Amino acid sequence: MVPINGKTTREVKIGKLMVGGENPVIVQSMTNTDTRDVEATLGQIRRLAKAGCELVRVAVPDQEAAKALEKIVKNSSLPVVADIHFDYRLALAAIEAGVVKLRINPGNIGSSERVQTIVHAAQAHKVAIRVGVNAGSLHRRHLEQAGGDIVQAMLLGAEEQIRLLTAEGFDQIVVSLKSSDVIQTVQACRQFAARWDFPLHLGVTEAGASWRGAIRSAVGLGILLNQGIGDTIRVSLTGDPVKEVMAAYEILKALHLRERGPVIISCPTCGRCQIELEKLVEAVEELASGVPYPLHLAVMGCVVNGPGEASRADLGIAGGKGEGLIFREGRILRKEKEENLISAFKEELGSLITEKFEKD
Ligand code: SF4
Known part of the structure; x- marks a missing residue:
């Protein structure tokens, strides 16, 4: 130091x-x-x-x-x-x-x-x-x-x-x-x-x-x-x-002193949230727990701040009413029903990791 x-x-x-x-x-x-x-x-x-x-x-x-x-x-x-x-x-x-x-x-x-x-x-x-x-x-x-x-x-x-x-x-x-x-x-x-x-x-x-x-x-x-x-x-x-x-x-x-595994950000939720965000966050944390790469993941509750924050992430979810958008590096990848969001996120996380870190 x-x-x-x-x-x-x-x-x-x-x-x-x-x-x-x-x-x-x-x-x-x-x-x-x-x-x-x-x-x-x-x-x-x-x-x-x-x-x-x-x-x-x-x-x-x-x-x-x-x-x-x-x-x-x-x-x-x-x-x-x-x-x-x-x-x-x-x-x-x-x-x-x-x-x-x-x-x-x-x-x-x-x-x-x-x-x-x-x-x-x-x-x-x-x-x-x-x-x-x-x-x-x-x-x-x-x-x-x-x-x-x-x-x-x-x-x-x-x-x-x-x-x-x-x-x-x-x-x-x-x-x-x-x-x-x-x-x-x-x-x-x-x-x-x-x-x-x-x-x-x-x-x-x-x-x-x-x-x-x-x-x-x-x-x-x-x-x-x-x-x-x-x-x-x-x-x-x-x-x-x-x-x-x-x-x-x-x-x-x-403090940007070490990198290890993803940084996960999630919103605190408020009255605008119409999706079970806590469950989604837990599921994303679970998915990310074995990932060693320095990714930035975001799980946001609604369309007010959600898409902005999620789009700045490597991969993110922005919740809607019983559905959600999945973003990758600023691009909307897909819109999924709430019950399918995590399996879709898992797929996208897998592709992202393969492309970014495990190509060879
Ligand atoms: S992202 Fe939406 S739901 Fe989450 S705290 Fe902000 S305004 Fe509320």
Whole structure:
């Protein structure tokens, strides 16, 4: 990312992925299966990969999970990050298992010798480390030093963690500063980006469930990404992590930072709508869900704004009274009864994809 101050972050290698600098913003998620259940975890990783996730984090709470990690890493279609707290032996086991990155908090690993041991193993295996602070678990010392200012305490915490790693000559560091408060997250990341050039992993922590969490994340991440701040993102949502990946791409697509699959626009409907638009939108979303191409699809309720918007789309529907028009790139293709609209749209979508993307 190139922030508005023109300063790019340094590049960090995470397995085969390059993060930071002018590389695209990477979409991450985290499994919520029991890591000890290898099949369930791999199954979720496959679903995440299909949705476009590029890096997956897995919690490693005990040795049994660390053991399972070996099989997970070996069979995962995505590079795996191990999330470790407190026990440095778990971090060493995760490195041995072949993870590409560790998420640790050096402050809760214990003695500096233990942190050193992890860092040296990470160096030897070319494993990156993400450090970071969460506003919910700040060190009392940092809070006191910052006079109770949460954002400043977050910065102090992150800076201390960075110093612990850089003191060992380690620089493959990604940093996160997360709060469940959107403004605190934005301020902390902004101030961090002004002082340091380590890549930033963005997230609004404990954002919430479904649309509420997605909105909170979109506001926080959207502000930062639009200023060129942020190299990887996770949209934290309660529930199926596949939704996190879908929400992450909607944010990145809205900011023209990444392309993945169609952008679908639909009108909110009003008293002019004489067609069951919600059903049509759901059906179009379903049709588009497996499409990897950057198409612009529109589903509009009536002839007032409908044809205009639909005609600007690659493919669109403009509803009428119990019927609808299908447009392609500004041209009316066909007029269909409401009950036939989706099957007709599906046909036209298929032809459009073949002609535009799959000709050879
Ligand atoms: S496109 Fe038509 S139905 Fe949809 S909100 Fe606009 S005026 Fe209402």
